[in-house]
Amino acid sequence: MYVSILGRQPALGIAELERVFGGGNVTPLSSLAATIDTPLLDIRNLGGTLKAGKVVIDLPSGDWSKVNQKVIQYYADQWASYEGKITLGVSSYGFDVSSREVQKIGITLKQKLKKTGVSLRVVPNSEPALSTATSHHNKLGLSANKVELLIILARNGRIVVAESTGGQNISAYAKRDQERPKRDAFVGMLPPKLAQIMINLAHPDAGARILDPFCGTGVILQEASLMGYRVYGTDLVDKMISFSRDNLEWLSRTHRVDVRSDLHSGDAMTTKWQSPIDAVVAETYLGQPFSAPPSMPKLEEVRKNCNHIITEFLKNLSSQITSGTPVCIAVPAWRSVDGSFTHLPFITTITQLGYKPHEFHNVSQNDLLYYREDQIVARELLVLVRQ
Ligand SMILES: C[S@@+](CC[C@H](N)C(=O)[O-])C[C@H]1O[C@@H](n2cnc3c(N)ncnc32)[C@H](O)[C@@H]1O
Structure with a gap:
């Protein structure tokens, strides 16, 4: 399953996704994002999607600290023996949290991974969600070691975490x-x-x-x-x-x-x-x-x-x-x-x-x-x- 981070006029993005993937396969999470039941989503031709991502964690309910712990645990395990340097950006959508709190996920992971000899660079957050320009310039989502996590709180309390597969190519x-x-x-x-x-x-x-x-x-x-x-x-x-x-x-x-x-x-x-x-x-x-x-x-x-x-x-x-x-x-x-x-x-x-x-x-x-x-x-x- 994929998520779409929707553009400035979310209804247009939802309508576009519905036509391309079928109405029954698109579930709006909030005015910021939607999930799409599809094995493949290519953002290059989607004008109404700012970022796309593959779902890795899906919680029916919870809060910021719960998802925080889950994400840190998941990636500390996942990258424990990673060879090479990882760049990580974290973006949150719909949570009432500061940029510092969002960035703390990356910083905590960096400290944990350092102990196992893995090097992680954290992309600084000036906002709770990285701008499309920041994601694009850091090439996040475009290779295995340049990762952006999209953490989304849905209107009904569901929390979805997705690994970005790329943002809009603004240049x-x-x-x-x-x-x-x-x-x-x-x-x-x-x-x-x-x-x-x-x-x-x-x-x-x-x-x-x-x-x-x-x-x-x-x-x-x-x-x-x-x-x-x-x-x-x-x-x-x-x-x-x-x-x-x-x-x-x-x-x-x-x-x-x-x-x-x-x-x-x-x-x-x-x-x-x-x-x-x-x-x-x-x-x-x-x-x-x-x-x-x-x-x-x-x-x-x-x-x-x-x-x-x-x-x-x-x-x-x-x-x-x-x-x-x-x-x-x-x-x-x-x-x-x-x-x-x-x-x-x-x-x-x-x-x-x-x-x-x-x-x-x-x-x-x-x-x-x-x-x-x-x-x-x-x-x-x-x-x-x-x-
Ligand atoms: C809003 S513009 C479209 C701009 C276009 N999307 C573009 O990429 O530049 C409308 C166009 O309709 C043309 N137009 C106006 N009345 C027309 C008519 N009766 N038949 C065909 N074209 C017409 C105008 O010359 C103008 O180029």
């Missing part, structure tokens, strides 16, 4: 996000992690051909190519097609990936796409960006316009894809000062357009919103299947 994400030759602040910058989440939410079969009819600078096409999919991008604006082409050419050169792509301009409301279309993943038109909440009439105008474009797109698409084709789209939802959201009207009548929403075990549609605290326009993720 690889930053490179893919910032070193692409063509970026465009106006069409927006879809973070590569969110693109991965969206591709996983559609959950296409291996090697499938994915259509993005609002491809812009091509972030979804890029991430899908890295995940081994064939990609097909269209966009209303010719310049965007040339941006996507340049970015995919850069990807194939710098990441040694075999990009299999088709690109051409076209209006998503009327284009006739070339088959096959095995899955559709797109960040649709989000309307104009706002830095402050718009007036009601302005919001209504933008909302109506986006609703029209996306509804016409979905109608056009439904006549061109076969029953069962998965679709994951990001559409705009606007945040008001009180934190509530104004949604697009078509969402409540999506079945009339020929699509069935995917039902998650632990997540509802209202949870599938991606935004930063300073953003007015959130991205609402719709996970659909053509009926």
Whole structure:
């Protein structure tokens, strides 16, 4: 069994895990973590998981001092005759403990192991949980002698200890996000992690051909190519097609990936796409960006316009894809000062357009919103299947 330490918007991480591993195999422990019943979990393609780990201790109940003792006993035995140097980081999630108390586990183990001649380096904690950057820079979880323990207290009192199998590769994400030759602040910058989440939410079969009819600078096409999919991008604006082409050419050169792509301009409301279309993943038109909440009439105008474009797109698409084709789209939802959201009207009548929403075990549609605290326009993720 594995654990996932969830990202900033945990519901998105849970939804992603449910689609990839099956809803019945994912159990949320708290808003910070979940267990996944699977023999193998590869974090590289999971945008919503910060760290993954293999469960080593699972207690139905207990407290910090009990788990402390268990962990120290377990690893003092495990490493008693280890040859070579071990680096250890400890992260706690959900416990009311200080960084010092967490680090004490490593220090106690270091003292015990010293007596048997084993050398242990403890990664210092400035927080009860090591940041993804610290775990990444120390290469924790990536080899047998660089270990990070993830100690998690679940909402129901269960305690799970897992050995990290790696954290998110933040430098690889930053490179893919910032070193692409063509970026465009106006069409927006879809973070590569969110693109991965969206591709996983559609959950296409291996090697499938994915259509993005609002491809812009091509972030979804890029991430899908890295995940081994064939990609097909269209966009209303010719310049965007040339941006996507340049970015995919850069990807194939710098990441040694075999990009299999088709690109051409076209209006998503009327284009006739070339088959096959095995899955559709797109960040649709989000309307104009706002830095402050718009007036009601302005919001209504933008909302109506986006609703029209996306509804016409979905109608056009439904006549061109076969029953069962998965679709994951990001559409705009606007945040008001009180934190509530104004949604697009078509969402409540999506079945009339020929699509069935995917039902998650632990997540509802209202949870599938991606935004930063300073953003007015959130991205609402719709996970659909053509009926
Ligand atoms: C939010 S951006 C998508 C950005 C994209 N995810 C990326 O990686 O850059 C929306 C895109 O939709 C395009 N667009 C707007 N209206 C469209 C339409 N009717 N048909 C097709 N594309 C459209 C815009 O040109 C823009 O590139």
